[in-house]
Amino acid sequence: MHSKITLLLAALLSAPAWAQAELPAGEWQLASPAVSGPLPTLSVQDGRVSGFAGCNRFTGHSNAEGKLVIATTRMMCSPAMMQTEQAYIGLLSQPFRIQTDGKQQLLLTGSAGEYRFVRKLDKAAGRSAAATAPVPRPQYLYVSAVRKNCSAGAGQMQCLQVRSSDQQPWQLFYGEIEGFKPQPDTAYYLKLRYETVPNPPADASAVRTILERVVFSETVKRSVM
Template identity: 40%
Template sequence: MPFPASWRRLAPCLLFVGLAACSSPPMRAADGQDPRFQPASASDMLVQTSWDLARWTQPGGGLRPVPHPSSTTRPITVAFIHEQGSPRMMGFAGCNQFNAPYTIANGLLIVRSEPVSTRMACAPQAMALERDFLASLTRITASSVDNTNNPQRMTWKLSTGDTLDFGRRVDPVAGGQRGPSKLVYVNSERVPCSAGAGRAMCYQVRDSASQPWQFWYGEITGFNFQPGVRYRLRVVEVHDPNPPADASSVRWVLDAVIEQEVVSR
């Protein structure tokens, strides 16, 4: 059956559109995501930064109490890294360590799935704050920083009407020569050991679960050790050019708590 004249006039256009569609490269998914949703690393102004939760403003202007850094309290923290090209956020939620995949789209921080956390129990008030903080990660409707080139303040707006403000943490590696990172196990108790001219309490560490425990005479900067808990840490080895007298010239700086397990006594 002959085609109408109008169709014959449109045929070259339809052929061009069809060829263009066929010539487009197929989309490849990474981690189940449309690749158009994956940002370039250059657009992620948060990568390699870490933050303390400084203020939690509730709808109506009231402030919710949050822990602040001191000798007895540990703040809620968030850090952003890229692991093998995949953006991941991690930190301390008040009782437990957490991590979750994230992306930056048009400047908006998007947490792509529910966070995964360890399962330590603590005081009911702290547990309630942690529960609400972890829930907030997937409720971010707007996010901003004060300076995209060197951010020092970060703000999240939530669908609940809450506002969370964060302050940039100081790089704990400053002041020493940074070495490679490594994974280590830390036993659930510190034990007496000989250090220099006197006695000290040392960590028990090992590189793998099959090795015997060995003393670690140095410090682990940023590590909040709790007796009765066995840890697996990712640490950065730092060489101090001018260590204190009778102190090791090598110390570890905590990068992330990978695992933690309560050990029965």
Template identity: 35%
Template sequence: MQKIFRLSPAAFTARAAAVVLLAAALGACATSPAPDSPGAGTSLNQAQTGGPGRWELVRWQQADGTLKSIPHGDNGQPIIFEFNSGIDSAQGTVSGYSGCNRFTGGYGKTATGMRFDRLAGTRMACIAPGGELESALLKAMQSPFVTVGTQPSAGSTGRQIIWKTVDGDLLQFVEREGVGRRGAKMDAQAVASGVEKTVYVDSQRVDCSGVGRQTCYRVRENPGAPWTLWYGPIEGLDFEPGVAYTLRVRETRVENPPMDASAIRWQLLSVESRTRAN
């Protein structure tokens, strides 16, 4: 028996809005203005909301028309850009999640769209597909984006924008509320209290590269998982080289962190075990 799927009115409206916006963007690609030509930029000021802006990458169409698979919904942690002064601000700082790591940097409006600079981020080891997607995104951000389509808020769908990369790819972002995964709202108390977790810390710190050369912890959240690098401090830990630790920590998100600091904070709650390495 053939199944018939029906969209709710809200879902239908959101789907239709995305189709219209993409169609407008594709049309604009054929007649897009020369980079940095005066007045070529598209603005969302008619739907401007005050304060920071949080945007999720929901669609990546490559220049040949094929789509990249990107995480969103229940398919993993979404790719998020957080603009500290809003997307319509002339300039500011941007931070977010790029597919495997957190990143920070600067942003500024151009006559045709948006540029990013001074990008830095954590350097956790990444495996496909997250690592490949992150590499492609960070490479694309090295050149300015051209705005080829915008749409004000339509009910619950949020404002939308499509940027064109220097290679001709189209990146569609939707404005989201709140913090955390999948655009879920989280109140100030939840952000402040964070979440508790168990982490395993290796017996030696290692050289690593962030904004500059530094020393990092090797950590993991499962005894059988591969080690990853932790660039920030573990607040309250009196680390002794040659001793491996099992720790209970509180993890909280840092709002608008400095460019050379992590967006995630670990505070020691208890030392569950100490094991001296052989």
């Protein structure tokens, strides 16, 4: 019979999303659910969190209300990797319940689902694996005529909606494309190029997304109700 690990209830779902004293310090890596691409991570050190979200790096701190405030870099990845990232950041940005055995397992449960982590024994190797994993970047990108909210609270941000194929669902693009100035009610098909940023800050992307040319654009008329 397998030994049972007793999970300690550290916070209720209705409590603030972040309790510094409750999350165990250290390096954690996602064990479930299964995701496409490099595994998300969570680092808890000195009352702050950081990690890899599935495409971008992130950092976080608790505000005066005890809520976790997340900031991410703004690199564009494949739709599957962006979906992984949006779900993970969504979990961390909303109230969640913390359960842990205090040593090797960590369970976060919230409106975005249940995320189970295991402690990373080799910090340097784990970080290197996420940092060096190949990231497919689309050379051509469709851009929707409509932006969507991509952050919560008073400082809401409007993000572009993009996809690399017209058969795919729209994905949020966190950040801007250098040289691209979209006009209202206009859809685009863009050719892009990418440049590596040497020694980027911790909260900035290591890759610049740059407009090479607008392949075509189309004005979208909105229906009047």
